Amino acid sequence: MSEIQQTARGIENGANGKHDAPLLSVRNLSIGFPDRSGNVQSVVRDIGFELRAGESLAVVGESGSGKTLIGKALLGLLPDAARVMQGNIAFSGRELLAQTPAQWREVRGTGIGMVFQEPMVSLNPAFRVGEQLTEALIRRRGVAPAKAWAQAVAMLERVRVRDPEGCMQRFPHEFSGGMRQRLILAAVMLLRPQLLIADEPTTALDCVVQKEVLDVMTELTREEGTSLIFISHNLALVAAYTQNVLVMRRGDAVETGPVARVLSRPDHDYTLNLLDALPRRENGRKDGEAVHGKGAAPVLEVREVAVDYSRKRGWFGNERVRAGHPMSFTLQAGETLAIVGESGSGKTSITNAVIGLVGTAQGEVLLNGAPFLNAGSKRLREARRAIQVVFQDPYSSLDPRMKVAAIVREGLRPDATLTAAQRRTRVEAALADVGLAGYDDRLVHELSGGQRQRVAIARALVSRPAVIIADEPVSALDVTVQKQVLDMLTALQARYGFACLIISHDLGVVEQVADRVIVMYRGHVVEEGSRDEVFDTPSHPYTQRLLQAVPELRGTREHGFAVQLREVPPLAAPAAHYFDPDLREQHGPASLQHCATARATHRVAMWAQR
Template sequence: MSELLLSVRDLTIAFPCPQNGSRAVVNQIGFDLAAGQSLAIVGESGSGKTMIGKALLGLLPDAATVQRGSACFNGRDLFQNTPAQWRALRGTEIGMVFQEPMVSLNPAFRIGDQLTEGLVCRRGLSRQQARTQAIAMLERVLVRNPRDCMQRFPHEFSGGMRQRIMLAAVMLLKPKLLIADEPTTALDCVVQKEVLDLMLELTVQEGTALIFVSHNLSLVAEYTERVLVMRRGDAVETGPVRQVLSRPAHEYTLKLLDALPKRDPDAVPPLPKPPILEVNNLTVDYESRHGWWGKRMLRAVHATSFSVSPGETLAIVGESGSGKTTLTKAILGLLKPSGGAIRFEGKDLLAASKDEIRAARRRIQMVFQDPYSSLDPRMQVGALVAEGLRLDRSLSAAERRARVRKALDDVQLGGDFSERYIHELSGGQRQRVAIARALVVRPDIIIADEPVSALDVTVQKQVLDILVSLQDAYGFACLLISHDLGVVEQIADRVIVMLRGHVVEEGTRDQVFDAPCHPYTQRLLQAVPELYGNREDGFRVETRKLPPARRDLQYFQPEADGDRARSLVPVATRPEPGGGNPPHRAAVLA
């Protein structure tokens, strides 16, 4: 057993409450953490996970107070620190990687300035020494061209690269304890694995203890040794990860495990129907500056074709920057395609008049990833949902109110929710409002762009169940954009896999998940470990077992091809017995 680094006893954090003076959001929590050991804190949103991390850094909100308890770090009680002692502690002894790196990194300063500032001010290094160490750390976290990275700004990087830079900034000061608060929530599964592997490698090499705050139980099982399960501020279960997750003793832990997305083996695919939306050879180009005066066109989406029928869910998966969202923006008319055709009920939208495009847009609705950004905080929920009906002159005022009430009831937000504001709702409730706003106009197609990526597993399950039940009731087609393969496996009928703007694989859900053709699809499926099992037999963590990649196909590989625009030919590789389903296709070089 390594030397004890952190000992938390009876930690209670409270906020003032008008009714009874104060309300505890963290209630008598205790745990020990040795040097080099890892602990996961798991629970739903609002369970108090982040409050514990902020308390250990002295970053609690002004209204919050530590009512009782102690946190002994390296032999001294953190809660007795003066403001100067807290400043000396942060970064050098306890570091924190936050959920959203774009908020943590200053957009006004270059990456190099932000990485070297702590080394110069806190470690006393010269500018040149700090720069050398920063470049070396960027190389360790696998940032491409680290010297160039030092001169760039945070907005010039993808989410995965920003998270690596944030990890490099924290680990440069070699803290004894690293707190990672949902560090990979918004990242696709491949980048997520890369970031977590790097984080674990760095902590092991430096002997750093790790507190990993997460709601993803499969990641907890893979990357930590011990786990603390929290519910509404209370610790309901704690112990070694394998023991707690394989044979959970508390009903709440079982509830979290049961809420994990899983495929329904008894699900019946929808009956074949004529497609309502057809995309044929669609391409999208962006204009990019080249040097001071020159410009060039960059192809974000290469020739892409697919169709979706009423009542069907088509999932588009791929890493960040693969062209998923660009494709949906082109369908909605928010981006002008460079070529191809988009047919809605047989009519080409690219050749339609403005009135026809407006009419089609009302029948194609969008559910965005972040409802807090897409919903006006100054409007009440009822007004937000009714907004989609403002151009429908066929409805009377009473009919509009009834339609809004029905939409809110459909997403299980009845009662007085119509009079509330967005800041008064939880994340799951906000996402339900976004679904109700899309549903109120009775659309034929709903495009859901990462609808549950920032939600914990239990709320995620509620939102997905609501979406599936509404699709059964109203028969709309759903275009699901996601990097969460568990969500896709749960509700999708067909799947398209995109890589660098190319469709590299297409097939039914069972074909793509059980027998993927393309190496990239296999990489996606094997990037994140999965929890299998049930209450009776227990749960286990496994990496998905897949058949070997086909050796008789030449696959499109952007890394080897320099991402040049090449023509892709879909090749039927495994027709289903009996010919009932469309063939499983993988993209190969012409």
């Protein structure tokens, strides 16, 4: 049992024990939407649960299961078309569904607070952080402005924001995703709500920041005695951070109970299917050297590429900031190379430079042995046709006005050698490859998240590229759809032999599909090697920190599932010998040095002088 769960259970069995009246009681809740005939069709059916002060409940299930609708119903924020068909919601002795709009406004924020999935949507980009944090205290709690400012600064310190006074003067866009999520958490907890609803609060965050945000959230709710509803599709996080779980499937509650029981020995086949879909290492996959090192010429070669960005300094000046320091790697046909690291580590900057979307400060990129970034526009177009990209958010990268077949056919526009019939055949084959045969006339909004990502993969695949770059291709998908997309991508690679460069912060995904791994930290490569070398013998302190940041659910149907923290071997040298970007001015240059493992492919960044 984790420390978080032990503390929560102590609260549960103490002053806020099971004999107290529930803070929240949901009974027989059903929600529906009218169809084209005007008949209301249920999408959430007969949901019931109770939550006492200080308790935590996770609501889990795949996309479309009704998780978020339940959270919005508790806040009176259902879509206009939604109808509560039956049921009751009692909060702190008050029936919520019978409330007037004015009464709902009294409950929101002070009684029930909510942390949404995307912090940038929740924060107003036109106002400074200080104005947004103090507004509710002044208006809702009647706190004097000076006192509200002091309370907001104190809360920013509690959520571990550096320089909280300076933070109050800045705008949301000046912060990373993880810091924005902390700002939202601070804003919500300033009003000291009795119940906090966190709707996928860490989906888009890397594993280190994810752990930091969840640790802060659970620490605050524990200290304040706040109840927590955690809406998520990440079962490992649910197991580590909550007491009870409600498993939903297509609007129905299929299983509920204590986390320790439900996720260790589930009763329902659907819960077992969710656990089976957790990413795990495929023993049958090649381990880097099976592909790399055969002597074949690489299809893609990156030589000492660095990326700089320009940012304003003062009113009129600009300065160059290095987002990606010089790095080199090769990629062979049929191989999958993963670049991992936290947000802002330079992963996407380097890959954007590889395809010429941003300029390089130095270095060159070769495709099939020939450079192309500075070889003229014709050569660059040819290279971009051979290197295709699958972006993180398929909805924003697909034109909502175009039908699926037209979107996929766009990948063939640069190829003037194909006839109309050949293009049609190629598009049909690409859609069949990704399991979307017959979806030609669908529009993007008619597809699920997983289907949209399949369309994006079909568009990349249709031109028969030599390299596919997948930038966080499954981070926004639930665990079952994630597995389907990854399995499909692996099968397509085996069939067509393209090289794959995956950018990800999800180590479970990387461990499942990668042959080799590069670990980046603040723009620098700190470790590289085969998948098994990096995951089994992580040799840089940062790599070890990444691997230990997020708990994992491990087990089998026969023996049950349990939360585990990954064990890492001791470092081969004193920690001070390993490269740290913050100490470059003190120690000078660093270099990638071979690790004391069986293969020469495993290298780690260490100070050159030691």
